[in-house]
Amino acid sequence: MSGELSPIDKAKFVAAKRAADFVEDGMRVGLGTGSTAAWLVRCLGERVREEGLRMRGIPTSSRTAHLAREVGIDVISLDEAKWLDLTIDGADEFNGDLNLIKGGGGALLQEKIVATASDQMIVIADIGKEVEHLGAFPLPVEMVPFGWQTTQALVEETLISMDVLGNNSTLRMNGERPFVTDEGNYLLDLHLNRIGNPRQLSLVLNQMPGVVENGLFMDICDKVVIGFGDGRVEVRDINSGTVEKDRVDFVESDNLFADLGD
Known part of the structure; x- marks a missing residue:
């Protein structure tokens, strides 16, 4: 090399x-x-x-x-x-x-x-x-596999009222299967483009049932x-x-x- x-x-x-x-x-x-x-x-x-x-x-x-x-x-x-x-x-x-x-x-x-x-x-x-502003990189959200599609829908609905420029999300994949973390969870990547109030967003995400943690380190x-x-x-x-x-x-x-x- x-x-x-x-x-x-x-x-x-x-x-x-x-x-x-x-x-x-x-x-x-x-x-x-x-x-x-x-x-x-x-x-x-x-x-x-x-x-x-x-x-x-x-x-x-x-x-x-x-x-x-x-x-x-x-x-x-x-x-x-x-x-x-x-x-x-x-x-x-x-x-x-x-x-x-x-x-x-x-x-x-x-x-x-x-x-x-x-x-x-x-x-x-x-x-x-x-x-200058966080959010160009997709924000990962770790969630339990049970009911993950419901959790995804709840997250996307909540993003509409947040200070962000996008509210789409994708389930992270490993080939044809969902990516699984060391803790046995799934990851949802949020495509936000820009996060106006990351501290507020972090608090709101972590209050949702099914969400384990998010990738904002404040x-x-x-x-x-x-x-x-x-x-x-x-x-x-x-x-x-x-x-x-x-x-x-x-x-x-x-x-x-x-x-x-x-």
């Missing part, structure tokens, strides 16, 4: 590489799900192997758990950890207030549980994920690490209001790039 990474993949990698520096010896760290989070897991695995970093990872999906074990990270459950020092995860969109849309990878429920059980959440993303993210294809990295801290700019040396080492398959 050496020399074949796209600018977007390079941006994801440098963001993950920079975020891995926030992990300190002895930490309990929530490990996100998705392509950018997979870079993070590989970077942390390299630190474990080469620096002797002692950490325990709490994965947000079975896919992340498999990769973490593969690269040598000690994996434990959230019940074993009880509380986390830090969660690092990707996002499908983030705005200037560091509110997010997540769930493109199908793990929003576990991701939100783990993130809210952490002292701090850091999001890693390429610059293309930054938006007031959960503390920092975002933004990667650029040329190796530049920007770290924004919503609590301190600071912006740090850095550069990550991009070396396509065999340790990180030989096993790429996703």
Whole structure:
């Protein structure tokens, strides 16, 4: 794979590489799900192997758990950890207030549980994920399979009175069958185009019978690490209001790039 990474993949990698520096010896760290989070897991695995970093990872999906074990990270459950020092995860969109849309990878429920059980959440993303208004990316809603069509109709009817530009939804599929989350639920993707009041929408969605959780992450993210294809990295801290700019040396080492398959 050496020399074949796209600018977007390079941006994801440098963001993950920079975020891995926030992990300190002895930490309990929530490990996100998705392509950018997979870079993070590989970077942390390299630190474990080469620096002797002692950490325990709490994965947000079975896919992340498999990769973490593969690269040598000690994996434990959230019940074993009880509380986390830090969660690092990707996002499908983030705005200037560091509110997010997540769930493109199908793990929003576990991701939100783990993130809210952490002292701090850091999001890693390429610059293309930054938006002025959330909603261009379809908003995932996790729902129980029982009566899912009724739940879908209720959601679409409710969207008519919300501050959004669209009210269509689609059931996420895995081939010819519905996509099933690790918790055995279905995902409904809402095509809203623009969400005027994400906090209100999140509250309304979660009050509906049949809805388990939605992909709006409000007031959960503390920092975002933004990667650029040329190796530049920007770290924004919503609590301190600071912006740090850095550069990550991009070396396509065999340790990180030989096993790429996703």
